[in-house]
Amino acid sequence: MDYQALAALLFPNVTETAEALEEKFPARSLPEGAVVTRMAPSPTGFVHLGNLVQGLTAERMAHQSGGVLFLRVEDTDAKREVPGAVEVLINTLKHYGISFDEGATIDGDFGAYGPYRQRQRAFLYHVYAKKLVSEGQAYPCFCTEEQLAAMREQQEANKETTGYYGKYAMWRDRSLEDIQAELAAGHPWVLRFRSTGSIENQFKFDDLVKGKLTITENDVDHVLLKSDGIPTYHFAHAVDDHLMRTTHVVRGDEWLPTLPFHIQLFKALGFKLPKYVHIGPLMKMDGTSKRKLSKRKDPELALTYYKAEGFPVEAVYEYIMTLLNSNFEDWRRANADAAADTFKFNAKKLNPAGSLFDYAKLTDVSKNVISRMDAGKVYALLTEWAEEFDPDFAEKLKADPEYATKILAIGRGGKKPRKDLAVWKDAKPYMGFFYDAYLEKPQFDEKFDRADIVDALHRFLERFDIQDDANTWFEKVKAVTTDMGYTTDMKAYKADPTAFPGTVADVSTFIRQAVTGKTNSPDLYTVMQILGYERTVERIKTVLAQL
Numbered sequence: 001m002d003y004q005a006l007a008a009l010l011f012p013n014v015t016e017t018a019e020a021l022e023e024k025f026p027a028r029s030l031p032e033g034a035v036v037t038r039m040a041p042s043p044t045g046f047v048h049l050g051n052l053v054q055g056l057t058a059e060r061m062a063h064q065s066g067g068v069l070f071l072r073v074e075d076t077d078a079k080r081e082v083p084g085a086v087e088v089l090i091n092t093l094k095h096y097g098i099s100f101d102e103g104a105t106i107d108g109d110f111g112a113y114g115p116y117r118q119r120q121r122a123f124l125y126h127v128y129a130k131k132l133v134s135e136g137q138a139y140p141c142f143c144t145e146e147q148l149a150a151m152r153e154q155q156e157a158n159k160e161t162t163g164y165y166g167k168y169a170m171w172r173d174r175s176l177e178d179i180q181a182e183l184a185a186g187h188p189w190v191l192r193f194r195s196t197g198s199i200e201n202q203f204k205f206d207d208l209v210k211g212k213l214t215i216t217e218n219d220v221d222h223v224l225l226k227s228d229g230i231p232t233y234h235f236a237h238a239v240d241d242h243l244m245r246t247t248h249v250v251r252g253d254e255w256l257p258t259l260p261f262h263i264q265l266f267k268a269l270g271f272k273l274p275k276y277v278h279i280g281p282l283m284k285m286d287g288t289s290k291r292k293l294s295k296r297k298d299p300e301l302a303l304t305y306y307k308a309e310g311f312p313v314e315a316v317y318e319y320i321m322t323l324l325n326s327n328f329e330d331w332r333r334a335n336a337d338a339a340a341d342t343f344k345f346n347a348k349k350l351n352p353a354g355s356l357f358d359y360a361k362l363t364d365v366s367k368n369v370i371s372r373m374d375a376g377k378v379y380a381l382l383t384e385w386a387e388e389f390d391p392d393f394a395e396k397l398k399a400d401p402e403y404a405t406k407i408l409a410i411g412r413g414g415k416k417p418r419k420d421l422a423v424w425k426d427a428k429p430y431m432g433f434f435y436d437a438y439l440e441k442p443q444f445d446e447k448f449d450r451a452d453i454v455d456a457l458h459r460f461l462e463r464f465d466i467q468d469d470a471n472t473w474f475e476k477v478k479a480v481t482t483d484m485g486y487t488t489d490m491k492a493y494k495a496d497p498t499a500f501p502g503t504v505a506d507v508s509t510f511i512r513q514a515v516t517g518k519t520n521s522p523d524l525y526t527v528m529q530i531l532g533y534e535r536t537v538e539r540i541k542t543v544l545a546q547l
């Protein structure tokens with residue numbers, strides 16, 4: 001077979017050579033040990049937590065080593081693509097602060113190793129396709145769907161492995177004349193790899209996450225180019241990661257089964273094999289067993305979910321770091337205020353089996369993250385969230401930023417900051433009462449006499465002075481308590497509850513409910529300081545009028 005003639009026949013318009021491309025996309029001049037890696041998502045319209053897990057791993061590996069992270073859009077599967085999905089993808093990754101040094105952006109591609117969208121790279125794949133054909137390493141296959149289905153059926157009936165291999169590789173050794181005849185008849189074809197591998201052979205391979213693997217050679221003549229000339233993932237992976245000079249491939253472990261083929265393909269193309277970092281799936285507990293997070297069953301897989309709930313980006317980031325490197329939490333405890341990217345990330349610490357996603361843990365991490373923010377930052381992030389997800393609340397927050405910031409400053413700073421907020425969604429239930437429009441009517445406990453509540457509120461109003469410090473204020477609450485015949489002696493009350501109609505805690509609750517509408521609130525003295533004398537008094541009077 002004259003492979004040169006076949007190559008010319010299949011790719012008459014390809015004039016570029018692989019050598020020329022080597023020069024066009026030269027090796028990067030980076031310091032020793034610098035990792036060049038990428039995120040290579042497909043624009044399906046759904047960006048999930050797994051993307052972020054992979055993205056952060058790639059980002060840390062690249063930037064911690066003084067290397068490069070780029071974004072490549074794998075848009076070869078037009079059927080799966082949703083309009084606008086590339087924009088959603090780029091914006092979501094940007095929102096989560098994954099900063100790319102090159103690649104696809106909303107305003108086009110930037111960087112010297114592009115284009116970074118696979119559909120724009122067809123001319124490059126064809127150079128290598130032609131090269132492989134000219135070397136006898138790839139050939140056209142004209143099998144129809146029906147033929148392939150019949151072949152599969154027969155293999156199943158024979159209890160053989162299914163696939164296009166060995167004696168089943170119908171077009172592997174056909175003559176140039178046969179091929180010419182098919183082409184002349186205008187029959188569609190795909191380009192297949194001519195595998196020289198055998199499933200009898202195994203070799204060792206080192207994956208940075210999975211560790212030492214024993215791999216069986218691939219013997220299947222996989223498709224390289226589909227009938228429309230668009231490459232399969234496998235072929236595009238080899239060509240792109242070579243030409244973009246990727247040193248480390250960080251990707252999901254669903255690609256592990258085709259890794260033998262990828263290794264083979266890099267070799268056939270004369271490319272240096274990159275290192276592989278195969279990341280396990282995200283799992284969750286379902287009853288007593290673990291299962292993979294599923295797009296269909298688990299809303300918390302979608303990144304849009306975290307945005308809508310109002311998890312700060314930093315919290316999601318920190319949580320993912322705890323999943324990736326179990327020593328992150330200890331580091332965080334010891335370095336409460338350090339920027340997360342000063343943590344020494346180690347890809348080798350990733351759990352090969354994947355990570356167990358734990359919503360309660362995420363919430364906890366988020367509470368800590370928010371508790372460490374200053375009030376100005378909380379105000380800015382909360383308002384940004386509310387503008388999108390609770391515009392009415394956003395209006396209130398923006399009407400008086402100073403007031404809102406004062407509220408958000410309650411319990412902040414110091415060694416043990418309050419942890420009231422896990423997500424921005426929690427903010428309105430927590431602080432809404434500071435806004436008259438959100439103030440609820442109090443529901444006093446039925447066990448107390450209404451007259452007692454009225455009495456307590458009157459007595460408090462008589463003494464209330466906004467100039468008082470916290471101690472004086474509390475002394476007055478205690479005075480109200482004893483004047484009413486309630487007790488401030490909690491021990492005595494506990495010993496014999498029937499001896500008193502109520503305690504100082506009950507009196508505080510009456511006042512708290514009158515001022516905030518709720519039985520729980522941040523420190524009541526501070527609440528009154530922020531509300532001011534008039535509004536506090538007005539609120540108490542309004543409640544008195546209803547009692």
Ligand code: GLU
Pocket residue numbers: 039040041042074237249250251252
């Ligand atoms: N487009 C592939 C995916 O979304 C990329 C895998 C890779 O990173 O190589 O699964």
